[in-house]
Amino acid sequence: MQPPVLSAMRLGKRFPTGVQALVDVDLDVAPGETLVLIGESGCGKSTLLRMFNRLEEPSAGEVQIRGQRATDLDPIELRRQTGYVLQEGGLLPHWNVARNVELVPELLGWSATRRQQRRDTLLELVGLDPALYASRYAHELSGGQRQRVAFARAIAADPDVILLDEPFGALDALTRVELQEEFARLKARLQKTMLLVTHDLAEAFRLGDRIAVMRQGRILQCAPPRTLQRQPADAYVGELLAHAPEVPE
Amino acid sequence: MRCPRTLTLLVALLALTPATGNAESIVVGSKNFAESRILGEMFARLIESRTDLTVERKLGLAGTQVCFEALRSGGIDLYPEYTGTGLVTILQESPRGDAAWTLDRVRREFLSRWDLWWLAPLGFENAYELAVPSEVAETHNLRSISDLVALAPSMTAGLGYEFAARDDGLPGLERAYGLRFGSVRTMQQALKYQAAGERVIDCLDVYTTDGRLVVHDLVVLADDRGFFPPYEAAALVRGATLQRHPEIGAVIGLLTHALSEERMRQLNLRVEHEAEPVERVAQDALEALGLVGARAVDTVSSRHRSLWRYMWENRRDLGARTLEHLFLSGAGLLLGIIVAVPLGLLLERRRRSAEPLIRVVGTSQTIPSLALLAFMIPFFGVGARPAIVALWLYAIFPILRNTYTGLRDAAPEVVQAATALGMTPAQVLRRVRLPLAMPVIMAGVRTAGVITVGTATLAAFIGAGGLGEPIVAGVQSVDTTVILSGAVPAALLAIAVDALLGAIERWLRPRGVGR
Numbered sequence: 001m002q003p004p005v006l007s008a009m010r011l012g013k014r015f016p017t018g019v020q021a022l023v024d025v026d027l028d029v030a031p032g033e034t035l036v037l038i039g040e041s042g043c044g045k046s047t048l049l050r051m052f053n054r055l056e057e058p059s060a061g062e063v064q065i066r067g068q069r070a071t072d073l074d075p076i077e078l079r080r081q082t083g084y085v086l087q088e089g090g091l092l093p094h095w096n097v098a099r100n101v102e103l104v105p106e107l108l109g110w111s112a113t114r115r116q117q118r119r120d121t122l123l124e125l126v127g128l129d130p131a132l133y134a135s136r137y138a139h140e141l142s143g144g145q146r147q148r149v150a151f152a153r154a155i156a157a158d159p160d161v162i163l164l165d166e167p168f169g170a171l172d173a174l175t176r177v178e179l180q181e182e183f184a185r186l187k188a189r190l191q192k193t194m195l196l197v198t199h200d201l202a203e204a205f206r207l208g209d210r211i212a213v214m215r216q217g218r219i220l221q222c223a224p225p226r227t228l229q230r231q232p233a234d235a236y237v238g239e240l241l242a243h244a245p246e247v248p249e
Numbered sequence: 250m251r252c253p254r255t256l257t258l259l260v261a262l263l264a265l266t267p268a269t270g271n272a273e274s275i276v277v278g279s280k281n282f283a284e285s286r287i288l289g290e291m292f293a294r295l296i297e298s299r300t301d302l303t304v305e306r307k308l309g310l311a312g313t314q315v316c317f318e319a320l321r322s323g324g325i326d327l328y329p330e331y332t333g334t335g336l337v338t339i340l341q342e343s344p345r346g347d348a349a350w351t352l353d354r355v356r357r358e359f360l361s362r363w364d365l366w367w368l369a370p371l372g373f374e375n376a377y378e379l380a381v382p383s384e385v386a387e388t389h390n391l392r393s394i395s396d397l398v399a400l401a402p403s404m405t406a407g408l409g410y411e412f413a414a415r416d417d418g419l420p421g422l423e424r425a426y427g428l429r430f431g432s433v434r435t436m437q438q439a440l441k442y443q444a445a446g447e448r449v450i451d452c453l454d455v456y457t458t459d460g461r462l463v464v465h466d467l468v469v470l471a472d473d474r475g476f477f478p479p480y481e482a483a484a485l486v487r488g489a490t491l492q493r494h495p496e497i498g499a500v501i502g503l504l505t506h507a508l509s510e511e512r513m514r515q516l517n518l519r520v521e522h523e524a525e526p527v528e529r530v531a532q533d534a535l536e537a538l539g540l541v542g543a544r545a546v547d548t549v550s551s552r553h554r555s556l557w558r559y560m561w562e563n564r565r566d567l568g569a570r571t572l573e574h575l576f577l578s579g580a581g582l583l584l585g586i587i588v589a590v591p592l593g594l595l596l597e598r599r600r601r602s603a604e605p606l607i608r609v610v611g612t613s614q615t616i617p618s619l620a621l622l623a624f625m626i627p628f629f630g631v632g633a634r635p636a637i638v639a640l641w642l643y644a645i646f647p648i649l650r651n652t653y654t655g656l657r658d659a660a661p662e663v664v665q666a667a668t669a670l671g672m673t674p675a676q677v678l679r680r681v682r683l684p685l686a687m688p689v690i691m692a693g694v695r696t697a698g699v700i701t702v703g704t705a706t707l708a709a710f711i712g713a714g715g716l717g718e719p720i721v722a723g724v725q726s727v728d729t730t731v732i733l734s735g736a737v738p739a740a741l742l743a744i745a746v747d748a749l750l751g752a753i754e755r756w757l758r759p760r761g762v763g764r
């Protein structure tokens with residue numbers, strides 16, 4: 001087995017407010033793997049995700065990225081090499097789609113022509129016609145289109161790790177399914193290491209190579225969907241997965 | 250923050266404001282009532298026609314304190330003052346002797362304490378007295394203040410602000426005569442006469458030389474206990490100025506004992522009641538004394554003219570006032586932006602200390618404008634400089650508050666995304682938070698703009714000019730046309746500035762933000 005790209009070791013996070021968001025978290029994500037984090041609201045999913053681009057710093061244990069301690073890496077450089085998509089996309093409203101997608105390449109100092117080529121390729125990849133959408137602003141896009149742009153932006157500089165925090169959470173059911181399917185196709189094609197947070201069990205089962213179930217800052221079980229369903233580690237996990245869709249053999 | 254550069258800019262801007270009291274021109278001041286203006290204008294014209302010096306006028310300064318501070322700090326070189334005021338208000342002594350004693354006393358004290366010179370008296374006294382409508386005097390057979398004491402509890406007195414508070418005014422009078430009015434209303438000097446004419450008030454403080462005594466048929470009550478000190482009018486001049494330009498002493502000396510009370514009352518009447526321009530009245534008085542040659546005065550009277558016609562004929566002066574007004578408020582606003590925006594940026598990073606500090610700055614807003622303006626004089630003299638500093642202080646708060654909250658509340662999820670994709674904090678600030686906060690910051694600038702334009706109207710009280718000038722002059726001569734000739738452009742200016750800043754706000758607003 002190849003060494004993991006992302007790992008957390010006995011990771012703990014306590015906020016200055018006293019909230020213990022993470023307790024003794026151990027986690028490995030293999031290259032090209034999609035690991036999904038699920039669990040009830042407030043259980044620490046976002047916090048765990050944000051550890052991997054140093055938006056949060058550990059208060060115990062450590063985070064490693066490609067075998068290097070996260071705290072030894074320059075946070076700005078690390079973030080430029082890590083894709084990030086959040087629920088509402090977080091597109092810069094005062095920049096058009098083109099500039100948003102070119103954000104990280106620009107920070108990395110790519111030439112204008114290289115950026116434009118890359119931007120057009122990416123917009124086509126996520127199913128948006130560059131001629132039509134490049135000059136639009138966020139408020140001129142539908143929610144689904146915004147998430148497509150956010151995804152294009154996240155992979156613009158070709159990072160090998162992408163962090164996604166409920167990327168389809170704010171979409172209506174139809175659009176969500178449509179985007180999930182497209183995402184599944186892209187995932188197969190791009191071969192990125194991904195950490196994805198969701199509230200949607202169907203989504204977790206459809207997209208996750210493995211699923212980590214979290215509760216009150218701990219990981220209760222981390223396993224492929226089928227194992228999770230057949231051998232839940234405890235009653236809580238079993239109950240949570242009772243309503244999960246049947247996983248095909 | 251680039252603090253030194255901001256400071257340098259600030260100092261440079263202050264230095265650029267029109268200098269007051271510089272070596273080349275003589276600055277003549279006056280208080281803000283007709284007689285003081287007439288005398289100031291006479292001084293100015295005499296100096297202009299009989300010496301090579303150029304004269305700058307700072308007429309209509311708000312009261313004794315402002316004039317005296319201005320003189321002492323070199324903001325003005327001379328102004329007409331009264332010996333009694335010098336003794337009681339400035340030296341804070343109680344009156345003890347006759348006119349000669351008083352003059353001698355103030356001469357000696359002013360010279361030794363501040364190197365200020367009282368030139369020879371102009372020949373008349375303008376003492377405080379109490380007056381009642383002649384009808385009241387006849388009905389109750391009133392001749393002196395002692396006669397008034399029994400009747401006073403059933404009377405409403407209308408008194409000037411200064412008189413009501415000064416020791417040589419009402420408080421002293423109450424002690425000297427055991428006088429108690431039923432009620433006291435403080436009002437603008439000019440409005441009292443009208444109020445007495447309409448019998449809204451039964452008794453008022455007047456000056457001996459007030460022309461309106463005649464117009465409104467008022468009887469002056471004798472000061473039978475000699476309470477009111479002698480108030481001889483004379484020029485009060487800086488010693489340094491006299492040393493540099495001794496000819497000023499000689500020229501003003503031509504007015505020694507040249508004006509009687511009767512004569513002064515007539516001159517005042519022309520300004521206060523006939524609404525004649527101070528310039529013409531002063532010119533006429535000097536011509537009659539044979540001190541200056543005949544000369545046409547190119548000012549416009551508001552008498553019997555419609556507002557529009559008056560404004561049109563007076564357009565050059567109003568245009569200049571408008572420019573002054575814009576300069577004052579523009580400089581105040583600009584300095585406000587230069588200080589408040591960087592301060593807001595800084596505070597946003599020190600949130601813990603931000604809130605209390607902003608609240609403290611907010612109290613600046615509660616200082617009455619006139620008080621703040623007057624407070625500036627000991628530090629900055631009179632004229633544009635103190636006015637700009639005061640306006641600047643007013644402008645800071647709205648801009649600071651909006652910069653701080655605008656940055657603090659700028660779309661958190663967008664800021665998070667920008668950070669997460671690898672922007673440095675400086676990049677996030679410059680490329681995300683500032684543009685997103687721009688509409689809020691500009692709204693603060695707009696508020697500050699309207700405040701400074703509005704408050705600049707009061708700058709006239711400390712000799713900074715602006716559209717407040719005609720308003721103050723008009724209030725003194727109860728001339729609505731003159732008041733409106735300042736008030737209407739001032740209001741229009743406020744609306745225009747608001748619209749302009751609104752347009753700039755829309756222009757600066759990044760596409761896609763705040764709709």
Ligand SMILES: Nc1ncnc2c1ncn2[C@@H]1O[C@H](COP(=O)(O)OP(=O)(O)OP(=O)(O)O)[C@@H](O)[C@H]1O
Pocket residue numbers: 015016017019020021040041042043044045046047048
């Ligand atoms: N910056 C912070 N300061 C203090 N407490 C925080 C902070 N961020 C998160 N928390 C707390 O940490 C806990 C975990 O939060 P987190 O956002 O990771 O939950 P989540 O699992 O992502 O929830 P949701 O599904 O609702 O997004 C919560 O109790 C939250 O209130």
Ligand SMILES: [Mg+2]
Pocket residue numbers: 045046047165
């Ligand atoms: Mg979350």
